[in-house]
Amino acid sequence: MAEEKKNxxxxxxxxxxxxxxxVYSSDRYREYLKVMSRFHNYSFNNSILIMxxxxxxxxxxxxxxxxxxxxxxVKKGEKGISIIAPAPYKIKVSEEVKDPSTHKPILDTDxxxxxxxxxxxxxxxxxxxVFDISQTTGEPIPMLAESLAGDxxxxxxxxxxxxxxxxxxxxxxxxxxxxxxxxxxxxxxIVINDGMSQVQNVKTLIHEVxxxxxxxxREKDLSREKEEVEAExxxxxxxxxxxxxxxxxxxxxxxTWSSGKELSELKxxxxxxxxxxxxxxxxxxxxxxxLCKEQKERLAEESLNTVRHDGEIDLDREKKRPPEPTIADxxxxxxxxxxxxxxxxxxxxxxxxxx
Numbered sequence: 360m361a362e363e364k365k366n367x368x369x370x371x372x373x374x375x376x377x378x379x380x381x382v383y384s385s386d387r388y389r390e391y392l393k394v395m396s397r398f399h400n401y402s403f404n405n406s407i408l409i410m411x412x413x414x415x416x417x418x419x420x421x422x423x424x425x426x427x428x429x430x431x432x433v434k435k436g437e438k439g440i441s442i443i444a445p446a447p448y449k450i451k452v453s454e455e456v457k458d459p460s461t462h463k464p465i466l467d468t469d470x471x472x473x474x475x476x477x478x479x480x481x482x483x484x485x486x487x488x489v490f491d492i493s494q495t496t497g498e499p500i501p502m503l504a505e506s507l508a509g510d511x512x513x514x515x516x517x518x519x520x521x522x523x524x525x526x527x528x529x530x531x532x533x534x535x536x537x538x539x540x541x542x543x544x545x546x547x548x549i550v551i552n553d554g555m556s557q558v559q560n561v562k563t564l565i566h567e568v569x570x571x572x573x574x575x576x577r578e579k580d581l582s583r584e585k586e587e588v589e590a591e592x593x594x595x596x597x598x599x600x601x602x603x604x605x606x607x608x609x610x611x612x613x614x615t616w617s618s619g620k621e622l623s624e625l626k627x628x629x630x631x632x633x634x635x636x637x638x639x640x641x642x643x644x645x646x647x648x649x650l651c652k653e654q655k656e657r658l659a660e661e662s663l664n665t666v667r668h669d670g671e672i673d674l675d676r677e678k679k680r681p682p683e684p685t686i687a688d689x690x691x692x693x694x695x696x697x698x699x700x701x702x703x704x705x706x707x708x709x710x711x712x713x714x
Contacts, residue, residue, distance in 0.1 A: 367486045371408065371441055378407045379625055383617040388610060390414055392592055395633060396599035399640050403626075403633040405442040412440045416491040418500065425490065431497030439488030446485040451478050514557040516654070517601065518564065520646040524639070525549060525568045526575065539563040542570040562598055565639070569593035572635055584616035589632055596636040597643065 382391045394410040395403065397417050409416050419440060425431045455464045455472040464472040492500065522529045527542070533553040540551040540563040549567040551560060569590040574581065591610060599605045617625065 368443070368484060371443065371486055374411065375404055375407060375443075376622060378411045379622060379629065382407060382629070383613065383625060388592075388613060389595070389608070392595045393599055393605075395636065396596040396640075399596065399600065399633070399637040401442075403629040406633065407629075408442050409440055413491055415493070416440065418492040419489040421487065421489055425495050425497075429495075429498065429500060431492070431495040431500075433490045433495050437490055437494040439490055441486050442489055443484050444487040446483045447480050448483060449478050449480050451476050453477075514561070516647060516650050517643075518557070518561055520643050520650055521561065521564050521568060523646045523650070524642040525564075526571050529564065540567050542567040542575070544575050547575075558603060561601075561603055562594055565597050566590050566594040568639065569635060572639070573631065582616065584612040585628065587612045588616050589628065589635070592632045593636045593639065596632070597639050600640050601643075 381387050391407060391410050394414060394416070395406045398406050398409060398419070401409070409419065419442075420429065422433050422439075425433055453474050453476055456475045457463060458465055467473050527547050527549055529549045529551065531551045531553045534550075536552075538552060539555060539559065540549065542549050549564070549571060551563055551567070555563070567590075570586065573589055573593075574586050588610065591608065591612075595605050595608045
């Protein structure tokens with residue numbers, strides 16, 4: 360059984376390595392980035408495995424997870440998607456006890472090292488099966504990407520969300536060149552060309568934010584081709600996740616940069632792209648939610664202000680007005696008024712003089 364699992368893991372690892380090489384050819388790269396945009400929390404290895412087996416997958420989970428977490432059931436006869444999952448296990452080992460000051464072994468009365476038992480975790484991986492939502496039936500699942508699907512309608516919030524998470528200040532200026540925008544490590548800023556379409560503004564800002572994230576403080580110089588491949592790939596993934604049109608992405612530098620590269624370097628670059636894209640998506644999503652909340656609160660306050668001044672009723676003034684007097688207060692006040700009037704009447708003055 361153990362040998363069978365080992366062979367299964369080796370088989371899928373071999374497929375994965377071939378899949379990584381294939382990713383950099385023809386349209387497979389674009390296809391992979393689309394899958395990564397849907398599974399940005401997965402490792403790039405598993406993203407490739409999902410793409411190789413079911414490129415149309417949108418949301419995957421294990422058989423039991425669909426039942427317990429999502430109240431959905433995998434359809435009968437569906438074939439699972441194989442991915443790699445961690446399967447750590449613990450063992451106990453005997454180690455020499457060392458003096459914390461000298462870091463030398465502590466000896467017992469017989470001059471032998473004192474031994475102590477310690478539990479350690481051994482990292483191991485295994486092949487598991489997951490199923491896409493299209494392979495299941497049951498309760499509907501709300502998709503965050505649908506609520507974030509942003510073009511013109513959501514443009515102000517989406518652009519502001521991206522700008523808020525940028526590691527450097529963002530400026531919009533008009534410059535008479537074909538350049539859409541740039542990140543300047545020297546001035547520590549991003550500049551976006553004014554006058555472009557809303558969608559182009561978003562694409563350009565994400566691209567330049569990716570540069571700022573990855574290439575602002577790197578000690579080692581990277582080739583322009585690699586920097587552009589990474590930034591453009593991240594922008595594609597984030598835009599695709601947000602539902603923004605990505606058909607214009609061409610990846611002109613991809614073939615030049617990837618040609619002749621070792622598998623380890625290709626894997627390292629994909630890992631960098633996956634981590635940066637995942638971070639940006641998470642931060643933009645959180646920023647977007649915060650801005651939506653602020654907008655709702657602001658609209659509620661504006662609505663209250665409208666009511667406050669509607670019909671010449673000032674609610675602030677109404678709040679400062681003293682409370683209505685009670686019946687007892689009114690009786691006392693009436694008695695005081697009557698007493699004042701009686702004391703000041705002509706008859707009362709006559710009676711005082713007669714005394």
